[in-house]
Amino acid sequence: MAPFRVLGMTDVLLRGGRPWGQESSADILIRGGQIDHVGSGVDAPDASVIDITGQLVLPGLVEAHCHLDKTLYGGPWVPHSADDTLAGRIGNDLSRRAELGVPSVERVTALLRRMSAYGTTQVRTHTDIDPLVGLRGVEAVREAAAGVPVDVRQVAFPQHGLLTNPGTAELLEEALKGGVEAVGGLDPAGIDRDPVRHLDLIFGLAERYGAHLDIHLHDGGSLGGWELELITERTRVLGLGGRVTVSHAYALGQLDDAHLDRLAHGFAEAGVALATAAVYSFPVPPLKRLRAAGVTVACGHDGVRDLWGPYGSGDMLERAMHLAYRSTFRADDDIELALEAATYGGARVLGLDGYGLAPGDRADLVVVPASGPAEAVVVHPARTLVMKDGTVLHN
Amino acid sequence: MAPFRVLGMTDVLLRGGRPWGQESSADILIRGGQIDHVGSGVDAPDASVIDITGQLVLPGLVEAHCHLDKTLYGGPWVPHSADDTLAGRIGNDLSRRAELGVPSVERVTALLRRMSAYGTTQVRTHTDIDPLVGLRGVEAVREAAAGVPVDVRQVAFPQHGLLTNPGTAELLEEALKGGVEAVGGLDPAGIDRDPVRHLDLIFGLAERYGAHLDIHLHDGGSLGGWELELITERTRVLGLGGRVTVSHAYALGQLDDAHLDRLAHGFAEAGVALATAAVYSFPVPPLKRLRAAGVTVACGHDGVRDLWGPYGSGDMLERAMHLAYRSTFRADDDIELALEAATYGGARVLGLDGYGLAPGDRADLVVVPASGPAEAVVVHPARTLVMKDGTVLHN
Missing domain, CATH: 3.20.20.140 (Metal-dependent hydrolases)
Structure with missing residues (x-):
């Protein structure tokens, strides 16, 4: 994975991850601290792109x-x-x-x-x-x-x-x-x-x-x-x-x-x-x-x-x-x-509102190098990326 | 800790670690695949010195x-x-x-x-x-x-x-x-x-x-x-x-x-x-x-x-x-x-012979950044050094 900076509230595009609960991989666009869009081939020219191909995305x-x-x-x-x-x-x-x-x-x-x-x-x-x-x-x-x-x-x-x-x-x-x-x-x-x-x-x-x-x-x-x-x-x-x-x-x-x-x-x-x-x-x-x-x-x-x-x-x-x-x-x-x-x-x-991986949810996310949820739990590998309210914190 | 090479069967002096079971820190001299000497202020001019000050030494x-x-x-x-x-x-x-x-x-x-x-x-x-x-x-x-x-x-x-x-x-x-x-x-x-x-x-x-x-x-x-x-x-x-x-x-x-x-x-x-x-x-x-x-x-x-x-x-x-x-x-x-x-x-x-941290024991050792055995177990931190038969394997 390419190195990246702490990005603050800039728009971020997480490219190629596998959001937990979805059948296939998807791009996730984060805008204004929220999940803006989840789908394939998302285009966001102004966003900072982070390639997380093949990695599992979980809500915080x-x-x-x-x-x-x-x-x-x-x-x-x-x-x-x-x-x-x-x-x-x-x-x-x-x-x-x-x-x-x-x-x-x-x-x-x-x-x-x-x-x-x-x-x-x-x-x-x-x-x-x-x-x-x-x-x-x-x-x-x-x-x-x-x-x-x-x-x-x-x-x-x-x-x-x-x-x-x-x-x-x-x-x-x-x-x-x-x-x-x-x-x-x-x-x-x-x-x-x-x-x-x-x-x-x-x-x-x-x-x-x-x-x-x-x-x-x-x-x-x-x-x-x-x-x-x-x-x-x-x-x-x-x-x-x-x-x-x-x-x-x-x-x-x-x-x-x-x-x-x-x-x-x-x-x-x-x-x-x-x-x-x-x-x-x-x-x-x-x-x-x-x-x-x-x-x-x-x-x-x-x-x-x-x-x-x-x-x-x-x-x-x-x-x-x-x-x-x-x-x-x-x-x-x-x-x-x-x-x-x-x-x-x-x-x-x-009692949290807006928790999850759907558009409109707050962008609290964690990216894990695992094939799926069971492997993420059993192996609990080092996290690839942590995001809170749209800000990338750790990588 | 200073970086070191894989040292093969050269004499090795582990400086300043705390061998498990001993009250105070001690140097450990490894020679010919065995623990040669354990004590304070060991002098071995030909040995490769590895500083493990304050770290816990366990047998393999x-x-x-x-x-x-x-x-x-x-x-x-x-x-x-x-x-x-x-x-x-x-x-x-x-x-x-x-x-x-x-x-x-x-x-x-x-x-x-x-x-x-x-x-x-x-x-x-x-x-x-x-x-x-x-x-x-x-x-x-x-x-x-x-x-x-x-x-x-x-x-x-x-x-x-x-x-x-x-x-x-x-x-x-x-x-x-x-x-x-x-x-x-x-x-x-x-x-x-x-x-x-x-x-x-x-x-x-x-x-x-x-x-x-x-x-x-x-x-x-x-x-x-x-x-x-x-x-x-x-x-x-x-x-x-x-x-x-x-x-x-x-x-x-x-x-x-x-x-x-x-x-x-x-x-x-x-x-x-x-x-x-x-x-x-x-x-x-x-x-x-x-x-x-x-x-x-x-x-x-x-x-x-x-x-x-x-x-x-x-x-x-x-x-x-x-x-x-x-x-x-x-x-x-x-x-x-x-x-x-x-x-x-x-x-x-x-049924192992020569197992332990005493002179004459085979030099199978692991060095752990922990204050003592309980912390080593509870935290199980990344190992600082692993030695097998006197050879440094991992660090």
Whole structure:
């Protein structure tokens, strides 16, 4: 490929790539930050032409579940120091984050830059809010995001308890008043000990502020299954369909098929989406079955290099590989479902307009040297080109 | 780092690296294909000096379980075409391998080259032997291995059945007569249907030809546990300790702790080792518990880009990451166990002499830009340098 400059908002013609989902190769003309035209033999004499013959074109990758504010990315290696319990990890987080300068604008910036280089253009991040850290995490993420060409939406996240941590609810509300896009929840039963009041509180906030909801649910088995019913009921009754996501939902990887299908039907009908990260050996919600039932599924990293664990690269194609791999997907069509979670699924969860590869969509694109979506996921090769809002960022 | 040439058998002085397992940095002098001296301020006026200040030095990585003969690596993407059953994958393998030119010297060579670039210096590979393919796989692997600086040992592997596939036992014996280093087995109960006769046959071959034994065991739960007892008994009675490996052993990730500890004690006492690949969502033997019991554990990829599945990169540091990740290891010391499996554990399984970082050991080394073993595994960064038998191969 010929070298090219950062082209700014000039018209760009991507020549000869294969847009994901189309049978044949096509030229893509980008004009004014949008996809202007997709077709063969596009002629645009004023456009800067970039030859991507034979390469796969994807819409910008969507990181739908991470914790930017916690990251130590770009700094020296920090050996994991928590014991192997959730309480231990929470305590360790509280005691060490100040020492390590978390949240850090510099670290968040480093991770966002890495994500951008991998082709991520949209991020939803769960930002810790508690009486100790206050809204400093929200501000740090906002400051970092302002300097990197990635659109970042935050979830006001009660990592250290909501009902169990007095003052947190008021801070969540303050965050929403200040423009944070979503409110979070955390194991309403297993951690916060009063699922009904927990859910009523965060659903009330979401309704009042027109915010999205994204609830961490690690609770497994029948307890997790029951909480999923509570979430579905509230989403339906309050008409919040399309604005509610459950993250992790390990229970879905543990319930029997009949129970799972009943829940999945409820999600699809009420408009409850799921976000999965396929981390460690934790159960992965059955992606194929959920998609077949019409449930929106998104994908993210969860933590990247932080006090909760040292793993994570920021590459959403690699993360999609983990999702496909843990789902024991071997066939191309199955593996493609993981890529769909890392793109269109995430876009639906974030409520993005104009996302995709059609004329009129915003020109957030990533070009991958792969024969098709399955190879892009399995091999996750270095990206050829990343474009955000029509600007070529990396090549 | 200053650029350097391929240095052949000249003396080499690696300056300022941090040999794994040592407290401080040290120079390593390589002479005559061996590690000659490790220490501070080594003076060797005739040696070519390579500055690796601050970088981690590991012994060459050991791929202890793969299937080189099956690989499609380096060729075009081949969509997975088997259905989701073991019988389907076996049938698909038989019907498509000829069409795709498997086994292929070219493909095996491409994969071995990639492995070498990632720092693998020793490989054990299970080569299909059956009346249709005969010993062609063995020959293809041998031919490929002759052209790549990686030591390759083969296991004569009855992938398509032993007792259930007449003629296979005779071919295994022929392979051993021809110098193949180990004989394999495959689910003596679950696939071959007669575990006692299956095991007696392959243990008999191992004894007669002074060969190693490496048995695929996917059979889970109490059936797999019982077969592990049969294997341990035979190893002890025949005095084959140190020459017997069980690969996969999913059952170990499913049994209760008391049962597991009983088996682990038997492995350690009889000298039965384990090889794990931590693939897909299959149960991973509990590495930490097995190591605490004194059991040797090795690590490998299983298939890389073949008719059985499209995954795998050939990078043993990445593979160790999968093992650590699926083991839910977060602490540095735990993650280091996965690296130990991908190095010293594999070396013990393969029966290597002179493996390590001490004077007198063969100079198979890999240099990694990492602060320590845990970071090397988690990040698996591009290798700085790979040396085989004192020759610098990649940098």
